[in-house]
Amino acid sequence: MQPVVEVRALEKIYALDGxxxxxxxxxxxxxVPGEFVAVIGPSASGKSTFMHxxxxxxxxxTGRYLLEGRDVSELDGDARADIRNRRFGFVFQSYNLLPRxxxxxxxxxxxxxxxxxxxxxxxxxxxxxxxxGIAQLRDHYPNQMSGGQQQRVxxxxxxxxxxxxxxxxxxxGALDSKSADEVMxxxxxxxxxxxxxxxxxxxxxxxAAFAKxxxxxxxxxxxxxxxxTRTAA
Amino acid sequence: xxxxxTMALAMRALLRNRSRSLLTMLGVIIGVAAVIVTxxxxxxxxxxxxxxxxxxxxxxxxxxxxSVTAGGARxxxxxxxxxxxxxGMAVAALPGVAAVTPTVTVRAQAVAGNQNWQTLVNGxxxxxxxxxxxxxxSGRFISQDDVARAAKVAVxxxxxxxxxxxxxxxxxxxxxxxxGVPFTVVGTLTPMGQSGPGQDQDDTILVPYTSxxxxxxxxxxxSALDVSATNSTQVTAVQTEITTLLEQRHRIVAPQxxxxxxxxxxxxxxxxxxxxxxxxxxxxxxxxxxxxxxxIGIMNIMLVSVTERTREIGLRMALxxxxxxxLRQFLTEAVMLSTAGGAIxxxxxxxxxxxxxxxxxxxxxxxLSGILASVAFSALVGIFFGYYPARKASLxxxxxxxxxx
Ligand SMILES: Nc1ncnc2c1ncn2[C@@H]1O[C@H](COP(=O)(O)OP(=O)(O)O)[C@@H](O)[C@H]1O
Ligand SMILES: [Mg+2]
Numbered sequence: 001m002q003p004v005v006e007v008r009a010l011e012k013i014y015a016l017d018g019x020x021x022x023x024x025x026x027x028x029x030x031x032v033p034g035e036f037v038a039v040i041g042p043s044a045s046g047k048s049t050f051m052h053x054x055x056x057x058x059x060x061x062t063g064r065y066l067l068e069g070r071d072v073s074e075l076d077g078d079a080r081a082d083i084r085n086r087r088f089g090f091v092f093q094s095y096n097l098l099p100r101x102x103x104x105x106x107x108x109x110x111x112x113x114x115x116x117x118x119x120x121x122x123x124x125x126x127x128x129x130x131x132x133g134i135a136q137l138r139d140h141y142p143n144q145m146s147g148g149q150q151q152r153v154x155x156x157x158x159x160x161x162x163x164x165x166x167x168x169x170x171x172x173g174a175l176d177s178k179s180a181d182e183v184m185x186x187x188x189x190x191x192x193x194x195x196x197x198x199x200x201x202x203x204x205x206x207x208a209a210f211a212k213x214x215x216x217x218x219x220x221x222x223x224x225x226x227x228x229t230r231t232a233a
Numbered sequence: 234x235x236x237x238x239t240m241a242l243a244m245r246a247l248l249r250n251r252s253r254s255l256l257t258m259l260g261v262i263i264g265v266a267a268v269i270v271t272x273x274x275x276x277x278x279x280x281x282x283x284x285x286x287x288x289x290x291x292x293x294x295x296x297x298x299x300s301v302t303a304g305g306a307r308x309x310x311x312x313x314x315x316x317x318x319x320x321g322m323a324v325a326a327l328p329g330v331a332a333v334t335p336t337v338t339v340r341a342q343a344v345a346g347n348q349n350w351q352t353l354v355n356g357x358x359x360x361x362x363x364x365x366x367x368x369x370x371s372g373r374f375i376s377q378d379d380v381a382r383a384a385k386v387a388v389x390x391x392x393x394x395x396x397x398x399x400x401x402x403x404x405x406x407x408x409x410x411x412x413g414v415p416f417t418v419v420g421t422l423t424p425m426g427q428s429g430p431g432q433d434q435d436d437t438i439l440v441p442y443t444s445x446x447x448x449x450x451x452x453x454x455x456s457a458l459d460v461s462a463t464n465s466t467q468v469t470a471v472q473t474e475i476t477t478l479l480e481q482r483h484r485i486v487a488p489q490x491x492x493x494x495x496x497x498x499x500x501x502x503x504x505x506x507x508x509x510x511x512x513x514x515x516x517x518x519x520x521x522x523x524x525x526x527x528x529i530g531i532m533n534i535m536l537v538s539v540t541e542r543t544r545e546i547g548l549r550m551a552l553x554x555x556x557x558x559x560l561r562q563f564l565t566e567a568v569m570l571s572t573a574g575g576a577i578x579x580x581x582x583x584x585x586x587x588x589x590x591x592x593x594x595x596x597x598x599x600x601l602s603g604i605l606a607s608v609a610f611s612a613l614v615g616i617f618f619g620y621y622p623a624r625k626a627s628l629x630x631x632x633x634x635x636x637x638x
Contacts, residue, residue: 052632055551057550057551057631057632057635058632077555077556078555081553081554081555081556082555084552084631085553085554090552092635096544096548096635098545099249100249100250101245101249109552112238113549113553113554115238
């Protein structure tokens with residue numbers, strides 16, 4: 001099967017105060033459709049950096065990146081924006097919803113940039129909100145929702161353009177354990193029932209236990225990469 | 234993404250940040266309105282000074298008593314009582330002089346029925362309407378016979394008509410009291426307008442100068458002589474003749490200083506226009522300061538929200554917005570705010586100007602150039618500070634924008 005993501009010898013060097021930090025020191029990873037990958041590792045091991053490069057929010061210093069078989073290293077800003085819009089769905093630790101904007105409008109936003117007509121935008125957004133169990137919150141503002149509810153809005157937003165890959169960076173980092181558990185169950189369900197491909201970054205083994213594959217980072221390198229049977233459910 | 238979708242996005246963003254939008258607009262409104270009001274007052278003052286000078290004509294010369302020295306302290310011009318009506322007759326006989334009127338000026342209370350009004354009473358000769366090019370509106374003017382008899386007749390300016398006869402009745406033939414002395418109204422003057430801020434030329438009563446001297450001031454001297462030269466090219470020559478004549482009549486020998494001064498209207502005009510220029514310069518300074526204050530207000534509001542906006546831009550880029558689309562949205566927001574603020578500012582400025590001319594009775598001229606300049610400046614400030622941070626943010630990678638602090 002054609003991988004969604006294939007990276008080879010990926011390196012990222014940050015220059016900071018005249019010092020250079022090797023955040024990624026040669027990463028080789030493939031992700032195929034239908035996978036649920038957890039990237040785990042201690043703090044500062046390069047997990048987020050890796051996720052941002054995979055999601056085309058940032059560029060690698062060197063290395064090859066094939067997205068759905070296509071080399072994306074030469075693309076310009078507009079093309080990268082279009083790919084982020086149509087092929088990725090992002091879920092952040094801090095939800096990143098637009099303030100003073102209803103849940104429904106937040107979920108619709110990626111479709112505004114995709115040029116989806118308004119009526120269709122509304123019906124797709126409502127469908128995805130139904131799917132993650134927050135249809136009743138459509139008119140709520142972010143400050144009227146719990147953390148778990150806001151993160152579900154963000155997940156619905158990540159789903160609306162039918163992305164090839166959902167990227168989630170510490171999505172439970174700001175949640176209490178009960179909400180965290182519910183959000184992780186939702187990810188597992190989306191992967192299991194809807195065949196959605198997910199890559200999730202975390203430093204907590206409890207969270208990683210929901211995934212089907214575990215990639216462990218240390219000092220910018222992959223130190224282990226193994227399938228696992230889901231231990232949490 | 235098309236223009237309508239961009240406008241919708243911008244509109245939604247503006248409504249989402251109502252207080253920021255209002256504060257930004259307020260900066261534009263204050264700047265524009267302040268400029269319009271101040272410039273309108275300055276331009277109005279200058280226009281009315283120019284109008285007054287034009288209405289007086291370029292042939293006019295004014296002879297005033299000079300300063301008096303008393304114990305080393307010199308009074309200002311007009312302080313001395315040295316000019317007489319006989320001086321006026323002698324001046325009238327000079328070649329190149331078309332007409333002369335003495336003026337005897339006194340502030341007095343006028344009463345008609347149950348109305349009363351404090352005004353400036355001017356004792357003048359029949360030549361006054363000619364010298365001042367000031368036509369009558371109704372009735373007749375003061376005659377030579379009135380002067381000879383020191384008749385108790387009066388001609389009213391329009392402001393006095395309105396205040397003494399507010400119900401619109403014709404004042405002709407009515408009796409009024411000036412400082413308690415009864416006068417009969419024989420005529421009214423056409424409206425002349427203001428000669429400067431707060432100087433209403435129509436707020437006057439004209440009486441024969443002999444009547445003013447005998448019945449109101451009790452003096453035999455006059456306040457000034459208004460002289461009309463036959464030709465505007467002879468004004469300087471006539472000025473010299475008058476000086477020589479009056480020096481003889483007053484027995485003044487050099488190095489004694491003259492006890493009078495002759496001013497021609499060109500020098501009055503020059504003085505007036507230079508005062509006008511100073512005033513306009515000051516007002517323009519005030520206007521510039523309020524524009525800058527408005528601009529700084531806009532700048533502060535915009536800069537305070539840069540962090541929030543940069544993160545918002547990062548998020549929008551992560552969700553797939555192209556940099557151009559975001560910039561277009563932010564530019565549209567800035568233009569919408571500046572345009573709305575500019576339009577409201579123009580309305581507020583015009584309303585304020587009208588209010589000033591109604592309440593303070595100042596002449597105002599609403600200046601198109603002032604409107605354009607202030608709107609352009611505020612719009613530029615609004616657009617620059619709305620757009621520039623957005624442009625900077627759009628040049629960041631999405632992740633750097635998202636994490637901006
Ligand atoms: N924008 C940046 N500038 C400089 N250094 C950075 C930047 N982002 C990350 N780093 C550094 O790169 C390394 C990896 O960071 P990150 O990918 O955030 O790790 P993790 O997500 O595993 O905690 C760390 O040493 C971090 O300090
Ligand atoms: Mg991280």
